[in-house]
Amino acid sequence: MNVEFINPFINATINVLSTMGGVNPKPQKPHLKNGNRSYGEVTGIIGLAGKEAKGSFAVSFSRGCIEKIVSNMLGEDIQDLEQDIIDAVGEITNMISGGARAELENKGYSFEMAIPSIVSGKDHKIVHITDFPVIVVPFDTDDGPFFVEACLKCEK
Amino acid sequence: MNVEFINPFINATINVLSTMGGVNPKPQKPHLKNGNRSYGEVTGIIGLAGKEAKGSFAVSFSRGCIEKIVSNMLGEDIQDLEQDIIDAVGEITNMISGGARAELENKGYSFEMAIPSIVSGKDHKIVHITDFPVIVVPFDTDDGPFFVEACLKCEK
Incomplete structure (x- = not known):
């Protein structure tokens, strides 16, 4: 996976989380995923x-970051925090990948999106099964970090 | 999701796990997924x-079931059990969804497959974000249960 493919995900992440999530995400240096370690507590x-x-x-x-985002999205309307977090992460996952998809389509790479799944649990580990490298981009916010992982295998 | 869509996943599961995994999976009564509970310890x-x-x-x-399958697949060749489990679950996930895909294509529903991801952790929870029901099919084997979950939203 080369930089041409990761940038649309970084752009869409900043766009979605600053406009919809009300946070100011600062991208850190990307690195290749090494090992199975999960980064946060809830993953879309x-x-x-x-x-x-x-x-x-x-x-x-991270817990602090997603709680702040949900609070920004819903204001006083939080009914069931765990369910609201799942719904928010699902919506954010759809919107970021949709934004990246639109930018990649302009570059000539088209794909469809499956439905998002949300994984939670303090010690969950996620491994993407591919012989292509998985790129991790850490982001800082005032309320804690979050992490974007992307792997895209192009056939052409 | 109607029964027409779940049967190809059940058929492919039995086929792949009996021929490749060397176990004899017995399907139990399917039910709708209710809540976020994860079923096993390692999920593809x-x-x-x-x-x-x-x-x-x-x-x-379940741990017992996948350890038996990996042992059947690799015999004496197990080098690193955790990595071998991840590789086996990735391959099984690809093969079952590939088998179901072929059967569904014959019925006129075509889709591409993404790359599999493996989630592990004793208390991991997985939620599929969809307004369609998620069907769970429990399977028994002599070495413990495993569970198939499928959700397919058809546009036509």
């Missing part, structure tokens, strides 16, 4: 599949 | 995406 994951490209996108939030 | 999950259908497939193994 979505499959990307097409004839030319297939892969996986994940966004993993 | 893969996104399914196309213009006509999108969804998610997961297979979640």
Whole structure:
């Protein structure tokens, strides 16, 4: 996976989380995922599949960060925090991958998006099964970090 | 999701795990997924995406069951059990969803497969974000249960 493919995910992440999530995400230096370690406590994951490209996108939030985002999104309306976090992470996962998809389509790589799944648990580990490198981009916010992982395997 | 869509996943599961995994999986009564509970300790999950259908497939193994399958697949060759389990669950997830995909294509529903991701952790929870029901099929084996979850949203 080269830089041409990760930048659309970084751009969409900043765009979605600053406009919708009300936080100011600062991207840190990307690195290759090494080992199975999960980064956050709650992770949204979505499959990307097409004839030319297939892969996986994940966004993993620390507890403090996602609680702040949910509070920004819902204000006083939080009814059931755990359910609201799941719904918010699902929506954020869809919107980031949708934004990246639109930018990648302009570059000639088209794929469809599967439905997002949310994984939670303090010690969960996620491994993407691919012989392509998985790129991790850490982001800082005032309320804690979150992490974007993307892997895209292009056939052409 | 109607029965027409779950049967290809059940058929492919029995086929792959009896021929490749060397176990004799007995399907139990399917039910709708209710709540976030994860079923096994290690789960393979893969996104399914196309213009006509999108969804998610997961297979979640109890520890005893996946250890037996890995032992059947590798014999004396186990080098690193945790890594071998991850590799085996990735391969099984690909093969089951590939088998179901072929059967569904014959019925007129085509989709591409994303890359599988493996989630592990004793208390991990997985929620598929969809307004469609998620069907869970428990399977018994002599070495412990495993669980298939599928959700497929068809546009036509």
